[in-house]
Amino acid sequence: QSALTQPPSASGSPGQSVTISCTGTSSDVGGYNYVSWYQHHPGKAPKLMIYEVNKRPSGVPDRFSGSKSGNTASLTVSGLQAEDEADYYCCSYAGDKGLFGGGTKLTVL
């Protein structure tokens, strides 16, 4: 089973919004409302930013939001800040395991 598809890179200026997509199939993203997103600054532990498609854990700014349409999930970061520059990974439950995207490097210009 292939990984979920994410764009390798995304960018935006401070204050702008950027959306990162995550495309799977009806066997994973489209079949379950268990899509999560992780922020990873290299060398640090990844951090859960969104779970169950659009829920934010305590402490995650409301600038981060998630959504899903069909087999594609999306992460939107509004009001970009310098500290948002990181790698972002999506993950979907796929029945018998978790399935990850290849990651998107978000650059704040």
Place this chain on the structure above:
Amino acid sequence: QVQLQESGPGLVKPSETLSLTCTVSGYSISSGYYWGWIRQPPGKELEWIGSMYHSGTTYYNPSLKSRVTISVDTSKNQFSLKLNSVTATDTAVYFCTGDRAYATIDYWGRGTLVTVSS
């Protein structure tokens, strides 16, 4: 604050067993969550290896199931990964994780690089 820290050899010979331990601080692993492992080979995507509830229920990636064992030691607040018969394709950064099931990972370690080479 929950923290996870991986430990173990950074170099393993082909055909041998890769063994890693994750020490959890700030939370008792017998209180809940599934404790498991995820890896990322160089230049590739993250791959879910498997996870185990403290009661013993385990879930393994079908592609690795025949070679993987995850175990939990509640007395030490640790859990472990054993991957048998490794090859160069098992070279990866290995992350220990705590998840709430359905592939939602609340806690991650920083990861440790394991290289398979003679």
